[in-house]
Amino acid sequence: MEANKPRDFIRQAIDADLAAGANQGRVVTRFPPEPNGYLHIGHAKSVCLNFTVAADFDGHCFLRFDDTNPDKEDSRFVDAIKEDVHWLGFDWGDRLTHASDYFESLFESAVTLIEAGKAYVDSLTAEEIRTHRGTLTEPGKNSPYRNRSVEENLDLFRRMAAGEFEDGAHVLRAKIDMASPNMNLRDPALYRIRKSRHQRTQDRWCIYPMYDFAHTLSDALEGTTHSLCTLEFEDHRPLYEWFLDQLPMANRPRQIEFSRLNLAFTVTSKRLLKRLIDEGHVQGWDDPRMPTLAALRRRGYTPESIVDFCARVGVTKKDTTIELGALENCLREDLNERAERRVAVLDPIKVVIENFPDGETEWLPAANHPNRPELGERDLPFSRELWIERDDFMEDPPRKFFRLKPGGEVRLRYAYIIKCEEVVKDAAGKISYLRCSMDVDTRSGSGPAAMRKVKGTIHWLSAAHAKPAEVHLYDRLFKVPNPAAGDDLAADLNPDSLVVRSNAFVEAALADLTPGVPVQFERLGYFVTDPDVTAGLRFNRAVTLRDTWAKLERQLLQSET
RNA sequence: UGGGGUGUAGCCAAGUGGUAAGGCAACGGGUUUUGAUCCCGUGAUUCGCAGGUUCGAUCCCUGCCACCCCAGCCA
Numbered sequence: 001m002e003a004n005k006p007r008d009f010i011r012q013a014i015d016a017d018l019a020a021g022a023n024q025g026r027v028v029t030r031f032p033p034e035p036n037g038y039l040h041i042g043h044a045k046s047v048c049l050n051f052t053v054a055a056d057f058d059g060h061c062f063l064r065f066d067d068t069n070p071d072k073e074d075s076r077f078v079d080a081i082k083e084d085v086h087w088l089g090f091d092w093g094d095r096l097t098h099a100s101d102y103f104e105s106l107f108e109s110a111v112t113l114i115e116a117g118k119a120y121v122d123s124l125t126a127e128e129i130r131t132h133r134g135t136l137t138e139p140g141k142n143s144p145y146r147n148r149s150v151e152e153n154l155d156l157f158r159r160m161a162a163g164e165f166e167d168g169a170h171v172l173r174a175k176i177d178m179a180s181p182n183m184n185l186r187d188p189a190l191y192r193i194r195k196s197r198h199q200r201t202q203d204r205w206c207i208y209p210m211y212d213f214a215h216t217l218s219d220a221l222e223g224t225t226h227s228l229c230t231l232e233f234e235d236h237r238p239l240y241e242w243f244l245d246q247l248p249m250a251n252r253p254r255q256i257e258f259s260r261l262n263l264a265f266t267v268t269s270k271r272l273l274k275r276l277i278d279e280g281h282v283q284g285w286d287d288p289r290m291p292t293l294a295a296l297r298r299r300g301y302t303p304e305s306i307v308d309f310c311a312r313v314g315v316t317k318k319d320t321t322i323e324l325g326a327l328e329n330c331l332r333e334d335l336n337e338r339a340e341r342r343v344a345v346l347d348p349i350k351v352v353i354e355n356f357p358d359g360e361t362e363w364l365p366a367a368n369h370p371n372r373p374e375l376g377e378r379d380l381p382f383s384r385e386l387w388i389e390r391d392d393f394m395e396d397p398p399r400k401f402f403r404l405k406p407g408g409e410v411r412l413r414y415a416y417i418i419k420c421e422e423v424v425k426d427a428a429g430k431i432s433y434l435r436c437s438m439d440v441d442t443r444s445g446s447g448p449a450a451m452r453k454v455k456g457t458i459h460w461l462s463a464a465h466a467k468p469a470e471v472h473l474y475d476r477l478f479k480v481p482n483p484a485a486g487d488d489l490a491a492d493l494n495p496d497s498l499v500v501r502s503n504a505f506v507e508a509a510l511a512d513l514t515p516g517v518p519v520q521f522e523r524l525g526y527f528v529t530d531p532d533v534t535a536g537l538r539f540n541r542a543v544t545l546r547d548t549w550a551k552l553e554r555q556l557l558q559s560e561t
Numbered sequence: 562u563g564g565g566g567u568g569u570a571g572c573c574a575a576g577u578g579g580u581a582a583g584g585c586a587a588c589g590g591g592u593u594u595u596g597a598u599c600c601c602g603u604g605a606u607u608c609g610c611a612g613g614u615u616c617g618a619u620c621c622c623u624g625c626c627a628c629c630c631c632a633g634c635c636a
Contacts, residue, residue, distance in 0.1 A: 006575045006582080034636050069635060126634055133632055137563045140632085171634050181564040183632050192634035211636045232630055235565045259567085259629090270636095312584060314574055316567090319629050323572045326585055336598060371598065402596065411594050444594065457594045523595045549596040 008315035010049070010256050014057060014226055017254070023225045027059030030224050031085065032099075032215065034066045035077035035199070037270035038285040038292040039084045041306070041327070045261040048310040050228055051090040062222055063092035067100050068214045070198040078199070080285070084293040088303045095222075099214045100200045102221055106209050107161065109217055109247050110172060110190055114153045118246050119190060120146055121156040122173045129171070132178070133186050139179035140186045146175065160193055163206045167193050172207075176242060184239045188212060216240045220249040227255040231317060261313060262321040265476040265494075266291045267484050281493055282477070288540050289477045289497050299474060300518045300528035300542025305334040324476060328543045335518055335526045335542070340368045340375060342513075343413075344506040344521040344539070345461050346471050348387035350433035353418065355440070356384045361462070364444065366414040378509055382415050385463040387505050389523075392458040393434060395423060398556050402456030404434070411457040413522065417442040459522050466505035469537040472530070473499040504539075511537060518542055 007015070018025055029050040033039065039047070054061035063085055067073050085092070099106075113119035122145045124132065134140035148156070160170055172191040180186055190213045195206045216239075219227045227240075234257045244252050262268060267276075268291055276282045276290070285292050288299035296306065309330040313322055343366070363379035392403040392410075404410045409419045422435040441449035475497050477483075483492040506521075513519060518528045525544040532538065 008574095032636095036636080066636065072635075122634095129634075130632075135563085135632055138632095139563090168634065173634095183564080186632085189634050194634080208634095210634075215636085231566070233636090235631060237565090257566085264572085312573075314584095316574075318567055318573090320573065323586070326572070329585060332597090341595080370593090370595075400596090413594060415594090417594095450594090453594090456596075459595075520595085520597085523597070545595075545597050547596075552596075 009317070010226070010228060010258060010315055011053060011056065013254075013256055014053065017225075018057070023251075026223070026225055027054060027057035028062070028223050028225045029054045029059065029228060030062035030064050030219065030222060032062075032064045032066045032218075033081050034069070034072070035074060035081060036069070036072040037077060037274060038080050038294050040268050040270075040273065040293065041263055041266075041291045041296065041309075042261045042268035043084075044088060044293060044306050045310045045313065045315075046228070046230070047085055047088055047090060048307055049258070049315055052311075053226070053228070059225070060095060061090070061092065062095040062097055062224070064096075064218060064222065065098040065100075066211070066215060066218075067098050067198070067200060068208050068211060070194060070196040070208065073199055075199045080294060084297075087293065087297060088307060097218075097222060098200060099209070099218050100198060102214070102218055103201060103205060103209070105221060106214060106217055110157065110209075110213070111154065112248075113174065113190070113246060114157060114172075115150055116246065117150060117175065119153070119172055119174050120148050121153050121160070121170050122146070122187075123170050126168060129189075133183070134178070136183070142178050143173075143187070146187070157191075160191070161205070161207050163195065165193055167195055169193060174213075174239075174242070176239075182235055182238055184212070184236050185242070188239060212236055212239050213243065216243040216253075217247070217249075219253040219255075220244060220247075220251050223251050224253040225251075227253045229255060229257055230260045231257050231319075232260075233257055257317065258315050259317050259319055261310075262319075263291060263327065264321050264324050264481045265478050265483070266324070267478075267489075269484065272484060272489065275489060276477075279490065281490065288472065288474050291477075297516075298528075298531060299540050300526055301331055302334050302338075302518065305331040308334065321482065331526070331543050332546065335520065339518050339520045339526055341366075341370070341522050342507055342510050342519045343380065343459050343461055344469070344471065344504060344510065344524065344527070345387040345389050345459065345466070346473075346501040346504045346521075346524065347390040348461075348503065348505055349390045349393060349431060350463065351386040351388050351418070351436050351460070352433050353384050353386065353436055353438050354421065355437050356382075358384050360384070361465070364414050380414055380507060381462040381465040382412075383462040383464050386412075386460045387463050387466060388412075388434075388458055388460045392456075393420070395431075398553070400552060400556065403458055404456070409439075409454045411442075411454050412438075412460045413457050414444050415460065416440070416444075417452065417454050459524075461505050461507060463505075465508060467508055467511050467537065469504050469506045469510070469539060470535065471501040471504040471527070471539045471541065473501065473541045475499070506537070506539070510539075520545070 031050045051061045122143045132141045173187045176185045178186045191207045286294035362382045365377045366380045367377045368375040397405045416438040418436045418438045424432045477497045478492045479494040480492045526542045527539040530538040
């Protein structure tokens, strides 16, 4: 624990609890996902919070699956969630649990509530219960079944569990206060009949506990001391405490709420993410444009960058929307330090060096990292015919364009300074190639003559040696900062969220890059090989490099109009 | 128009009675064979608004305004 660092309000609250002697100094948290989808960047904040709080206080954190709704949950999500939490770098040890582990105990607690006259079986239909609940401004009405005897409730509840009734025929409700201004206290449902097979308990149960009941008791049963959840559960807290007051639990956890993380230009709601998949806007939970952890991983994000991001955004109760750039910047910062540099030409245009002998190859050393000489270097082949980036040549460039132009000079990185002598076009007026000459005295590192300065430096690849590859360039999934606001998700999609460069070339060394290890394509960004090997050699761009030229270009364009 | 929350710079975020930390972004400058990295520098007479208490208020009090959440047998 770093005492000098500003502590978030949750850690401060725990400090105070500990100072007051709570829980014999123990701190136990839990991350409780429902296995009905993949974890996204918003979940990462909660994962980080729960695990790092536990670590800071020498406590521990459970990974608990909140699997109380068999109709929506699936073990494949359980596996995906475990993988993601582990990938982020957190270890739950032997503290992997499920709400369903406690179903027997939960059932007993429900019986206890019934026996205490604190719960009853209601036989109203869902629709009737809704109308009886009242509205935000009008109190609800008691159900006609509210005063059934303990014996009748017990009998009915046991028969619900025994499968004697159809789905929806009855529901177990807490008996609290139908006139409460807090809707959560208007006799909330505790158990519903659902004759569905559960991914873990199979057919053992046909009644399933509701979130509030299951969650509170699971927390208490596991010894959670601090139950950290998001803001929308704030007015469930009185109910959480009501359960703890009614039931004889050995442990009394404290619920503390914090605001969820929202990221601009994307959505962080499992419901909407699922829609994107179901409507075919993306290819799945791990489509690299998705904000899921699986997608970010596939795209080339490192777990370290995500953990760092979560630490930087902090923990408060204020509704926030973080700029996308904040996340990207965390990745750039991490990768700038660790990613080796390589060369790729995504949209090639040919250059012919007229004064370089045909058929010859010169090998030129290129550093693997400009600031880390210990990472070594490799040799790049240089020959008469090269590929350069189409963007690095302009026939009629604006002011301040430092790259290649007719009659202009540019440095080929790690190689020579060349001059564009002629733009050779085909009959259709399309550029066939650029005829260039090289200054033979300017080979990188070859002495004083090579120190000659030119304005620009561009990257290149020997056409005879480069390997073809497909490169996927990703951009924000939506074109509006808050896509969740409108109901027409599709209309807000960014049509350029994926651009495929199928005619790209990469240096030979890239053909056997370790999967999952990000590299920097010089001047282009950070890339990683895609795990889908059936697609051949394919790279995904995780993030671009910071691009002040692009910004300048935009400003120049604007000032001209 | 019930209840629960939140409002400090473009985005986050400390500070919580003694005169506004930090990060990201933005802008200016330096270094540079990645228009990258790196380095240096620049921002709130002011803390949603209005009153009040106080020698002194972002911090305490009162009122107001804005925004978010709640009427699943979802979580």
